[in-house]
Amino acid sequence: MDLDFDVVDLDESNHPDEGSQAPDFVRPLVNDEYWEDVALSELTAGGPVLLVFYTMDGDFPATYIWNELRDRAWDDDYDVTIVGLSISSPYEHKTFIDEREMSYRLFSDPQNGVAEEYGIVNDLDGMAGISEPRLAVFLIDEERAIQYAWVAQEWPEFPDYDEIEDELAEL
Amino acid sequence: MSESTPTTDPSITLYRLQACPFCERVVRKLHEYDLDYRSRFVEAMHTERDVVKRISGKRTVPAIVDENTGVTMSESANIVDYLDNTYGAEA
Numbered sequence: 001m002d003l004d005f006d007v008v009d010l011d012e013s014n015h016p017d018e019g020s021q022a023p024d025f026v027r028p029l030v031n032d033e034y035w036e037d038v039a040l041s042e043l044t045a046g047g048p049v050l051l052v053f054y055t056m057d058g059d060f061p062a063t064y065i066w067n068e069l070r071d072r073a074w075d076d077d078y079d080v081t082i083v084g085l086s087i088s089s090p091y092e093h094k095t096f097i098d099e100r101e102m103s104y105r106l107f108s109d110p111q112n113g114v115a116e117e118y119g120i121v122n123d124l125d126g127m128a129g130i131s132e133p134r135l136a137v138f139l140i141d142e143e144r145a146i147q148y149a150w151v152a153q154e155w156p157e158f159p160d161y162d163e164i165e166d167e168l169a170e171l
Numbered sequence: 172m173s174e175s176t177p178t179t180d181p182s183i184t185l186y187r188l189q190a191c192p193f194c195e196r197v198v199r200k201l202h203e204y205d206l207d208y209r210s211r212f213v214e215a216m217h218t219e220r221d222v223v224k225r226i227s228g229k230r231t232v233p234a235i236v237d238e239n240t241g242v243t244m245s246e247s248a249n250i251v252d253y254l255d256n257t258y259g260a261e262a
Contacts, residue, residue: 033222
């Protein structure tokens with residue numbers, strides 16, 4: 001994008017990188033019908049997982065990223081489970097899944113503890129007391145080793161979807 | 172013995188609605204008998220409860236599935252009786 005002003009740079013992130021182990025966590029995982037506590041390690045036990053941290057369920061950032069992921073439908077072609085995580089409540093996640101007409105499940109983490117574990121907290125300017133993850137994508141294998149990590153360095157910045165697809169092809 | 176131990180894959184699944192007294196009644200009984208269970212939360216609108224209908228034939232909650240015994244059951248009074256008879260002192 002060609003803008004005549006600077007996009008906001010985020011502070012340097014301190015996230016786990018390729019080769020290190022992804023921190024495990026348990027949070028309510030929401031599908032189109034219900035939610036229940038699920039551990040990341042339960043998902044990785046079944047195969048590689050693409051964990052997508054995104055902004056609270058709402059307007060354009062969340063919509064852009066999930067429309068793109070829905071339309072690319074990587075899980076049709078690759079052995080991967082795609083899940084999201086935001087600070088939105090399970091009720092909002094259910095509505096969001098319905099509205100986006102997507103089949104992916106979303107973790108709910110209103111207290112943003114998982115983003116803290118992953119070193120990707122974004123304190124929101126102008127929304128007192130609210131922090132959320134910055135946009136980030138981690139491809140995690142069966143041993144919970146991180147195969148690919150991308151974390152936004154600008155606000156906003158979106159992942160390179162083609163790059164992720166290349167990584168999936170190499171699994 | 173709580174909802175936060177999903178990795179142990181408990182054999183009892185409870186379909187529940189937040190703050191539903193009938194559901195909490197069943198939860199109390201599960202705690203009383205120190206039973207490991209998994210909570211699945213659904214929403215209040217009955218049309219949103221197809222998952223419960225699929226497992227129990229009704230859209231009402233609470234509903235439980237107990238893989239120990241192969242029992243699926245609705246209605247809190249029935250469930251409480253069932254838990255008493257299966258896991259209680261006289262069981």
